[in-house]
Amino acid sequence: MINVDLLLINPPFHTRNGSGSFFPLGLGYIISSVIDHGYTWNVVDCTKMIHSFYETELLNFxxxxxxxxxxxxxxxxxIGPCITSQLRALKVISNCCRKAFxxxxxxxxxxxxxxxxxxxxFYxxxxxxxxxxxxxxxxIPDAIKAIKETGEIENSAMLSKRGCNILNEIDDIDTLLFPYRGLHNGDVFSTRRSTVNTxxxxxxxxxSRxxxxSCNYCVSGNRMAKKKVRKRSANNIILEMEDLNNKCGINDVIFYDDCFFSNTKTAAADIKLFCDTLLEKELHR
Ligand code: B12
Ligand code: SF4
Incomplete structure (x- = not known):
């Protein structure tokens, strides 16, 4: 039996034809923080177990x-990151968690x-x-701390429960540790794009977050939960790019931001600052 403070479940998804998958950045960020707080963790990665939501696959899953x-x-x-298209698998996950624990x-x-x-x-x-x-x-570390130090998860002030909605927003996202990438074995660093035949x-x-x-159909806009837009500084972004280059030999990055430069009034200056900082670091080799 493996004792862990946090057991993360990465839900599977019905993959599109030819679609790749990589370990979610959101979980990478949480794992870095959990490690930093001195807690233990593990992940059950369900994307490795199932690739479609056909009935037979769900039963095997x-x-x-x-x-x-x-x-x-x-x-x-x-359990997460949860998105709408995973509901059928989330039902299986919730039943199994209840039965096992x-x-x-x-x-x-x-x-x-x-x-x-x-x-x-959810409830x-x-x-x-x-x-x-x-x-x-x-x-997450706050919830673990509440249980381990007081025996009561209800002493965590950051959890939402039935009838009580709490929104957690970290104002300065430059202060966050870079996402843990130790689980990114090959499949995460996608090889779909190639240059000069290699x-x-x-x-x-x-x-950014x-x-x-405020598009009606989209969960990322500020219509939902009155979310604030938060951006990392050019220096912080390029520091992570340098880190990826030095530690993992990465020289191809895909930015998954909803809007990379979203402020139309400052976009020209923001883009210039980003490019100038990038060129200064000579990461464009
Ligand atoms: C990268 C991405 C993808 C990638 C890879 C996904 C992956 N494995 O990481 C690909 C291209 C494969 C993809 C595919 C799809 N995606 Co997509 N994707 C994104 C995108 C642009 C960025 C995700 C990300 O890295 N965010 C950054 C991290 C830091 O944020 P986060 O994930 O929200 O995590 C934070 C919190 O949510 C929370 N958290 C996250 N996980 C957990 C887990 C636990 C236990 C806890 C407590 C907290 C927690 O803490 C994290 C750190 O603060 C988002 C938009 C967005 N801005 O998030 C859309 C988004 C998630 N995708 C979306 C959709 C619809 C899809 C598809 C269904 C598209 C399609 N029609 O095929 C597919 C389905 C994939 C699936 N998993 O089922 C929607 C989901 C909307 C919804 N209603 O749920 C989003 C939100 C886009 C949008 N604005 O509408 N996607
Ligand atoms: S991310 Fe795109 S679709 Fe979603 S609210 Fe922003 S502009 Fe609209």
Whole structure:
């Protein structure tokens, strides 16, 4: 039996034809923070177990996932990043967690938790105990601390539960540790893009949180949960690029921001500052 403070479950998804997958940056950020707080963690990566949501695959998934879960003895279970398209698999995950660990708190997180009025989905439909809305880096260690130091997860002030919605937003995202990338084995650094006939490893990065616009259909905009837009400084972004280059030999980065330069009034100056800093560091080799 493996004892862990945090057991993370990365939900699977129905992959598109030819679509790749990489370990979610959100979980990478949470793992870095959990390590920094001195807690232990592990991940059950369900994207490795199933690639479609056909009934037969879901049944096989249930069996494999349940036997994997039974290897662990966690303090809390974190499920996510949850998004709408994973609902069928999330149902299987929640049933298995309940069966394997009837008394261990289950906490879901990810973009889906930010859609107003959908909380019933987590509590009534999926049967999770808590959700973390917004940033998970401080909220997860806080929940672990509450249980380990007081014996009561309810002493954590950052968890949302039935009838109580809390939004966690870290103002200065430059202060966050870079995402843990120790689980990014080959499949994460996508080899889909190639240059001069050689496959090139690629890493994903995110340099902002939120989007200033309010499209009705989108969870990233500020209409949802009145989120603030937060951006990393050019220096901080380029520091991570240098880190990826030095430690992993990466020279191809894909930015997954909703809006990389979103402020139309300052965009020209922001782009110039970013490019100048990049050129100064000679990362363009
Ligand atoms: C990169 C990305 C992808 C990549 C890779 C996904 C991956 N494995 O990481 C690819 C291209 C494969 C992809 C595919 C799809 N994506 Co996508 N994707 C994104 C994108 C642009 C960035 C994700 C990211 O890295 N964010 C940065 C991290 C730091 O933020 P985060 O993930 O939210 O994590 C933080 C918190 O949410 C929380 N948290 C996250 N996980 C957990 C877990 C726990 C336990 C806890 C407590 C907290 C927690 O803490 C984290 C740190 O603060 C987002 C938009 C966005 N801005 O987030 C869309 C987004 C997640 N995708 C979306 C969609 C719809 C899809 C697709 C369904 C598209 C399609 N039609 O095929 C597919 C399905 C994939 C799937 N997993 O099911 C939607 C989901 C909306 C929704 N209603 O749920 C989003 C939000 C875009 C949007 N604005 O609409 N996607
Ligand atoms: S991320 Fe794109 S679609 Fe979503 S609110 Fe912003 S501009 Fe609209």
């Amino acid at each position: 249930e069996e494999e996932f349940f036997s994997e879960l039974k290897k662990y003895s966690p303090v809390i279970i974190g 009837p008394t261990i708190p289950t906490i879901a997180g990810g973009p889906l938790t930010l859609i107003e009025g959908q909380e019933w989905l 009534d439909n999926l049967g999770f105990d808590y959700i973390i809305r917004g940033d998970g880096e401080f909220a 496959l090139q490893n690629q890493a994903a990065m995110i340099t 939120g989007c200033p616009y």
